[in-house]
Amino acid sequence: MSPIPSENSRRPVRVANCSGYHGDPAYEMHRQATLGDVDFITGDYLAEVNMANNAQAYQRGEHPGYEETAWDGLQQTIDVIADKGIKVVLNGGALNPKGLALKVHELIQQKNLNLRVAYLSGDDLYAKFGPNMPQSAAELQHLDAENESVRPGPLTYAFTRSDKPIPMVSAHAYLGARGIVDGLRRGADIIICGRVADASPVIAAAWYWHSWSETDYDRLGGALVAGHLIECSAYVTGGNFSGFDRHPIDTFIEPGFPIAEIDDDGSCVITKHSTTGGLIDVDTVRCQFLYELQGNVYLNSDVSAILDDIVVEQSGKDSVRVHGIRGYAPPPTTKLAVFYPGGYEAQLLLNATGYGTSEKWDLIEKQIRHFMPQESLDRIDTLEFQRIGVPAADPKSQRHSTTYLRIFIAAMEADDVLAVAKAMKDISLKHFSGFHSSLDMRTAIPRPFLAYYPAIIQQAELNEEISFIDAPDTITSFPTGHPPAYKPLQPRDSYNHTPSSEEVALLKSQPRSIRLGDIALARSGDKGSNLNVGIFVPDAKHWPWLRSYMSVERMREMLADDDDWDESFLVERVEFPRIHAVHFVIYGILGRGGQ
Incomplete structure (x- = not known):
């Protein structure tokens, strides 16, 4: 050794x-x-x-x-x-x-x-x-429950809504x-x-x-x-x-x-x-x-x-x-990852080719909602119409003018999920011009999924052991104890940078349009229902601009422009100045979350 x-x-x-x-x-x-x-x-x-x-x-x-x-x-x-x-x-x-x-x-x-x-x-x-899952949210504290600024999403405590044990x-x-x-x-x-x-x-x-x-x-x-x-x-x-x-x-x-x-x-x-x-x-x-x-x-x-x-x-x-x-x-607590049957989910992939893509997707969404039974609409937990791609301004071929719509459905009962596919059948030849769909429709068949609930537990309640195997039937175990001290969780830091007069002048100078990725790099991740994203500039001379430009308000605007923003979300922002990075956490944007 x-x-x-x-x-x-x-x-x-x-x-x-x-x-x-x-x-x-x-x-x-x-x-x-x-x-x-x-x-x-x-x-x-x-x-x-x-x-x-x-x-x-x-x-x-x-x-x-x-x-x-x-x-x-x-x-x-x-x-x-x-x-x-x-x-x-x-x-x-x-x-x-x-x-x-x-x-x-x-x-x-x-x-x-x-x-x-x-x-x-x-x-x-x-x-x-x-x-079984608890009947009350108070029985199993959510990861973000102590953050008074975070508003739980509508599906956070979905397991408490059932009239039968989950x-x-x-x-x-x-x-x-x-x-x-x-x-x-x-x-x-x-x-x-x-x-x-x-x-x-x-x-x-x-x-x-x-x-x-x-x-x-x-x-x-x-x-x-x-x-x-x-x-x-x-x-x-x-x-x-x-x-x-x-x-x-x-x-x-x-x-x-x-x-x-x-x-x-x-x-x-x-x-x-x-x-x-x-x-x-x-x-x-x-x-x-x-x-x-x-x-x-x-x-x-x-x-x-x-x-x-x-x-x-x-x-x-x-x-x-x-x-x-x-x-x-x-901290006195640690994360507890809990999973339970969340119900059923499915997706449909629909394509549109030609002019008026936005109006075409407006029409198909209205048609699906029209032909679905209201009771299924009422029971569905998630029904999202996600528009993917932008057709080329001067397309050279059909592929360049084709975008697709991902319809994602989740509900406790399979029949309610299947109602979307049945509505598509009812639409039949009533669809818009340039319509076609994926040849593989198996994704439209409801399949069960597991829902994730990120909770916390007191470290003092854990009984951790290290066990040595000396023979298949001879195992010696030792309790490993707990940390000697804890520091209670504090409210997380969140702040914007206050630009200097030079930085204000820089922001007001004649702008030049470039892609953010031309001067910055980024990485995102997820923790439960929360998204994080960090952005940094490899060239230090761009740091005054980045820290002044990428504010909490700017992040909200960018998400709103992409139709991803909801007023229930919370945005936190901090800086890592020695690596020229700004970092954001957007609470709740990932719905139930997962990992």
Whole structure:
């Protein structure tokens, strides 16, 4: 096993990410272990929805509960892990971390390797809150319930409207890093987790390696950001990168996966193995940093990271240093992802070709509403007519003058969803000129879907344990406790920049029309029903304009112009001046939300 460096010669810990989603190839774990030296391999396999989608099959005994790609990666890599002394922390245990840990233990025994396996439990709270959804919203507090400025959307508490019990599918709390650290200190080489927060394995690696205390909040905050930067695999190495067109396109065919080198002070360098594809520069790192934030404080079960003064600096080829993070005690609550049967959904894709596209879509919407039974209209939760595309002003072909309408329907009963397709049948040859539809109408058939309810739970109510497998029937468990202190949640910062006289003059100068993407890059994300988007300028000379121009009011105007605005939405805005970024959170715009 590779020893932890002594206090006098402690070097940064090299943490390699091998997965950002269960669809990432299993072989990436082997690549991270063999293409260079690393101390830890971490993997994030979970989105809320893939856990929920497997929950019902797992409960019926039709799914193993854990993520198959995590198991495949461990099978491919276990010999290298043992030979190099790499420690592994994965959340691929998903619904059944014990089950995957037992499989790994059996594999180790078969190969006669000197490795200890542990698994983390305590995130699955179905038994506490299920088997049915609560009848009152007060019984399960919503993630944004304490924000008095947020008005819940009409579907937020849809499960309370039913006159019969609605079954709960799953309920998983987001755990922090402390249980993982406890397992590492007790000698675990491989730790299989369920629903830990995405960055928690990386925080744990640095916390353990550098022997931090649980109140080293500045250091823990830095490690939280390091984890956030590498948790989504290729997102920081060129995947989902809005500036990809500024580089040779072949760079991004197969981006390599990232490595965070985390120093004792919590600062980090984001890099990758030199033989892999992709790109790591200040722009890819800034883009990933802005992904799925909720403002200038990033919350985790172990620390609240203060992001205002983050610095991102190029330190070499495919090497970016990140520092300036501070931290304080974590909040007393953590997120609880709850899923339940939301009913049925369907979509229709309709096309329009030729003149008068806007009027054509007006007509088809009126026709559908006319031919649908009023009782179905009254019972439908969601009926959206989403207009996609703008026909070319001087089209060269039919394709250039064709746009489409996506009709999305959701309701508790399948018959009410099907009423839209039946209305289309009634319209028959009454449609507008230039009408045609998708040849595949299977999407119009109602299918069941799971609804997401983001809740919170007091951390003090969690019973987290780390369990070691010494034999299939010999398991030793240890409670991992709770954080030593909490800091209650405060109202989130939100402000506009007050322009200087020079900036006012700049805004009033003769304007020149350009695309925002010509001078700025951006990244968006989601948290439940809330959308976040961060925008930054690579060229510092554009920063005074961006921070003055991109106000809360401007964001509202842009959403209104795209017909996405509703007066129930709340917009928050903060700045990260040292990376020339403005950041927005728009509450409620994603409806029920999902992940």
